Amino acid sequence: MAVQHSSRSGIVYPGDMETLKHIYDDLCTERGYRAGSPAAEDLAKAAMDLFAQGVFDEREIIESLREYLDRKSSDANGNASIAA
16 A cells, blocks of 8 residues: 655655554564563664665565565574575
């Protein structure tokens, strides 16, 4: 679902915040992150960074965050990540 009323100026409207909160809640549940934990805070920052970079599509944000979290998890487990 695309975010409605998206702003390219960096302004986040209430509907945008609701969408980002929904994504945050779902991914925290999916990953077992406790709200307010360092991992959850990192997730929130990453979601806001994507939005600030102009990524407004909900599916694209979720996919990008999952990839980001998978890379972080892989790196934390000592696996080498290969950049494309």
